Amino acid sequence: MRFSSLLKKELRECLPWMLLAAIVFIAVTSVLLRIETYNENNDYRYSRFSPGTVISNSHYNLTNYPTMNEIGPWLFVLSVGLGLVLGIRQFWIPNFTRTWPFLIHRSVSRITILAAKLTATSMAFVISIVPIWIGIYWYVTRPEVFTVPPPLRFFIEGWIFIILGFVTYLGTALSGLSTAKWYTTKIFGLAFAAVVMLTTFSQWSLVWIFTVIAVSTAILLSQIFQTFLRREF
Amino acid sequence: MKIKNKFQYIAKPVKVFMTVLIILLAVSIVQGIFIEIERSYTRKNQYKAEEKPEANLSQEEQRQERIRRSLKEFLPDGTIHLIDRVEHISGRRDKVQIYDTNDNLLWEGQSDKKPYEYLSWAEQLRSDFSQQDMKRTQAITPGFSRYIEIPVGLEGSIEQIWRYHPGAQYFKGYDTRGGEIGYIGSNGFTESKSKASAFGKFRQFTAWCPADSFNPILLLQTQKSIYQINFEKKDVELLFESTDTDIRMIRLHAWRSLSPDAEEYIDRQKYRPLIQIQTNDRKQHLILQEPKEQFSFNLRSPSFSATKQAIFVRNYGSDMPPVPDIKSSEKVIEKWTEEVQKKSWNMWTELYKVNNQGNLELVNRYNYTSSPVSGPAAKNRDPRPAGQRYVSQFSPLMYDLFIRYVAIRFWPRPFGYGSGNDFFYDLVLIIDYIRPHSSIINRILSALMMVYVFWHGWPRRTSWGGFVFWLIFTGLLNIAGLLTYLALNHTAVIKCPVCGRRRGLAQVNCVRCKTQLPAPERGKLDLIFSA
Numbered sequence: 001m002r003f004s005s006l007l008k009k010e011l012r013e014c015l016p017w018m019l020l021a022a023i024v025f026i027a028v029t030s031v032l033l034r035i036e037t038y039n040e041n042n043d044y045r046y047s048r049f050s051p052g053t054v055i056s057n058s059h060y061n062l063t064n065y066p067t068m069n070e071i072g073p074w075l076f077v078l079s080v081g082l083g084l085v086l087g088i089r090q091f092w093i094p095n096f097t098r099t100w101p102f103l104i105h106r107s108v109s110r111i112t113i114l115a116a117k118l119t120a121t122s123m124a125f126v127i128s129i130v131p132i133w134i135g136i137y138w139y140v141t142r143p144e145v146f147t148v149p150p151p152l153r154f155f156i157e158g159w160i161f162i163i164l165g166f167v168t169y170l171g172t173a174l175s176g177l178s179t180a181k182w183y184t185t186k187i188f189g190l191a192f193a194a195v196v197m198l199t200t201f202s203q204w205s206l207v208w209i210f211t212v213i214a215v216s217t218a219i220l221l222s223q224i225f226q227t228f229l230r231r232e233f
Numbered sequence: 234m235k236i237k238n239k240f241q242y243i244a245k246p247v248k249v250f251m252t253v254l255i256i257l258l259a260v261s262i263v264q265g266i267f268i269e270i271e272r273s274y275t276r277k278n279q280y281k282a283e284e285k286p287e288a289n290l291s292q293e294e295q296r297q298e299r300i301r302r303s304l305k306e307f308l309p310d311g312t313i314h315l316i317d318r319v320e321h322i323s324g325r326r327d328k329v330q331i332y333d334t335n336d337n338l339l340w341e342g343q344s345d346k347k348p349y350e351y352l353s354w355a356e357q358l359r360s361d362f363s364q365q366d367m368k369r370t371q372a373i374t375p376g377f378s379r380y381i382e383i384p385v386g387l388e389g390s391i392e393q394i395w396r397y398h399p400g401a402q403y404f405k406g407y408d409t410r411g412g413e414i415g416y417i418g419s420n421g422f423t424e425s426k427s428k429a430s431a432f433g434k435f436r437q438f439t440a441w442c443p444a445d446s447f448n449p450i451l452l453l454q455t456q457k458s459i460y461q462i463n464f465e466k467k468d469v470e471l472l473f474e475s476t477d478t479d480i481r482m483i484r485l486h487a488w489r490s491l492s493p494d495a496e497e498y499i500d501r502q503k504y505r506p507l508i509q510i511q512t513n514d515r516k517q518h519l520i521l522q523e524p525k526e527q528f529s530f531n532l533r534s535p536s537f538s539a540t541k542q543a544i545f546v547r548n549y550g551s552d553m554p555p556v557p558d559i560k561s562s563e564k565v566i567e568k569w570t571e572e573v574q575k576k577s578w579n580m581w582t583e584l585y586k587v588n589n590q591g592n593l594e595l596v597n598r599y600n601y602t603s604s605p606v607s608g609p610a611a612k613n614r615d616p617r618p619a620g621q622r623y624v625s626q627f628s629p630l631m632y633d634l635f636i637r638y639v640a641i642r643f644w645p646r647p648f649g650y651g652s653g654n655d656f657f658y659d660l661v662l663i664i665d666y667i668r669p670h671s672s673i674i675n676r677i678l679s680a681l682m683m684v685y686v687f688w689h690g691w692p693r694r695t696s697w698g699g700f701v702f703w704l705i706f707t708g709l710l711n712i713a714g715l716l717t718y719l720a721l722n723h724t725a726v727i728k729c730p731v732c733g734r735r736r737g738l739a740q741v742n743c744v745r746c747k748t749q750l751p752a753p754e755r756g757k758l759d760l761i762f763s764a
Contacts, residue, residue, distance in 0.1 A: 052444035052492025204371040226244030
């Protein structure tokens with residue numbers, strides 16, 4: 001009962017950002033889908049080669065990004081942005097408004113409070129971005145939409161962007177909870193999330209990417225729990 | 234045990250790991266910036282310093298040096314010429330001098346105007362799509378990863394697109410008017426996915442358009458096989474298959490039918506199409522066309538060429554001790570380098586012909602000697618640029634241990650062949666680049682930092698285990714260890730009211746006199762406030 005009340009409170013605070021992310025994502029997707037289908041019909045994607053020549057691969061002439069690849073930066077920025085905003089909303093704003101003691105000193109355990117925050121954020125991602133992403137993939141892989149539909153890896157990579165948004169949230173939360181000075185180790189949570197992103201973007205193996213993300217999530221979560229449960233507010 | 238107490242056993246080491254990771258990264262970035270600044274200022278001087286002053290060499294030494302560095306080229310009748318590059322003119326043009334084997338100057342002038350036509354040899358692929366390129370293509374970016382797609386069609390339009398699926402290791406075809414065409418795998422074209430066979434683990438490919446077509450043909454090398462794929466005809470030809478060992482390297486000569494103005498053009502009126510394949514068991518396999526023939530040889534590093542009249546093999550050799558294995562220790566490699574540099578060695582270039590039975594017949598051989606390396610180059614044990622040397626003094630000792638005992642044994646590939654968008658190999662290369670190379674100064678700096686940690690940590694210590702851990706940690710990680718220690722252990726100290734010496738506030742008893750922290754005196758209103 002207490003948990004659900006806290007969850008409702010957190011969701012209520014997340015709602016504007018969830019809606020904003022969903023609206024922007026839907027709007028951008030609609031525009032990109034229109035442009036992509038138009039360009040696909042104009043056959044712009046494939047370069048022609050001259051007879052009797054070696055096709056130099058120095059410019060990756062025989063490689064292409066999948067159709068609808070322009071949606072990637074939007075999905076990535078929206079996920080990371082949502083993670084950042086929710087992290088700030090849940091763990092930084094109470095520092096500025098000095099409302100931590102009001103929340104903590106209730107007849108509810110700290111772990112319940114933290115679980116409500118984490119669940120609300122997970123739900124915010126699932127409600128605002130995930131269904132749209134699944135919908136996009138389902139639509140663009142229909143045979144009549146594109147000549148060469150994006151492969152399954154395209155869908156999985158989209159999920160990676162969404163998970164990176166959650167990692168950013170965890171990094172922001174850890175930085176928000178840290179009692180260190182901003183110029184010492186306070187920003188290490190965010191810095192670690194940035195390192196995870198850099199590491200992910202220099203990987204080609206999906207197994208390694210998911211391993212890196214899983215390990216880093218465990219690292220951030222364990223410290224968030226430790227700090228939140230022991231810290232004085 | 235309370236949940237928050239359970240968490241501390243995981244969270245504390247994890248916090249140390251996270252902090253040291255970020256600090257190591259920050260230190261590496263700073264080191265990289267210093268190295269690049271130093272390099273940009275000293276690049277010109279560095280090149281000058283590396284050039285050996287020929288004026289110090291005797292006339293005979295200069296002659297030997299010229300012979301050593303000259304290209305040894307063969308005329309089709311087996312005659313050897315030595316081509317010495319005197320100076321660079323522009324682009325691919327050089328001023329060259331051509332000598333015969335008796336050291337008589339035969340010709341001098343621009344390299345593209347030389348009056349002799351030498352045998353050309355099979356070369357490693359220049360514009361290939363390698364395994365590193367494949368990884369680079371598959372690397373995730375904010376715009377997703379890329380895919381190999383081969384367009385097939387007429388001059389004005391694309392009718393088919395064949396996409397390579399790295400996981401399934403086959404091509405899937407799409408019709409641009411809609412619908413799927415089928416699959417191209419090692420067993421050729423099939424319409425169903427279940428019948429398509431995988432090509433095998435990808436290694437590299439080269440693609441070209443034949444002189445009469447706009448559509449690419451692919452020469453695909455996998456771990457053990459080489460295929461030629463014609464997408465227009467949906468045809469797959471297995472050119473070579475190694476049953477036992479992997480393919481190490483391939484070279485081509487006149488294999489691709491190119492137009493005369495193409496960069497890698499070889500005249501197919503003079504030469505037969507040829508693929509040279511080296512397998513990991515050091516065997517050389519030769520695949521020829523017009524007519525189709527296949528040979529295998531046990532040679533170390535030969536080059537092949539096949540004219541319409543004969544098949545030639547060029548082989549280089551020397552009596553130098555063999556290069557130590559890439560997994561060998563640094564000392565073994567250093568010893569080998571020293572030995573090779575201090576003596577002069579006999580070297581030779583040989584030309585063989587392959588007879589009808591597939592055996593080699595020696596046509597010509599040229600012997601020469603390498604001169605020993607004199608002066609500072611032979612004695613300098615750490616030839617790294619000054620900036621790199623200075624900056625690496627702040628690198629962790631652990632980097633040396635990691636490279637020496639882990640990386641060379643388990644990840645030898647980056648040292649041998651470089652890398653390319655492979656995170657772990659790139660990481661190993663970066664660590665190797667900035668490691669301290671057992672420098673004394675690095676050890677002294679680490680020791681000084683340990684002394685500082687001892688001085689700083691003694692009054693603040695809460696347990697002997699933790700205190701010793703931080704000392705060793707700083708010793709192994711140098712500046713990154715010290716910064717991590719300070720980031721996680723800097724607590725305030727007070728003057729102990731009993732013994733008067735400094736003590737930390739993290740534990741109740743004074744580390745010097747074992748006296749407890751004094752409790753505040755009870756006041757009159759304490760009873761009210763504590764309630």
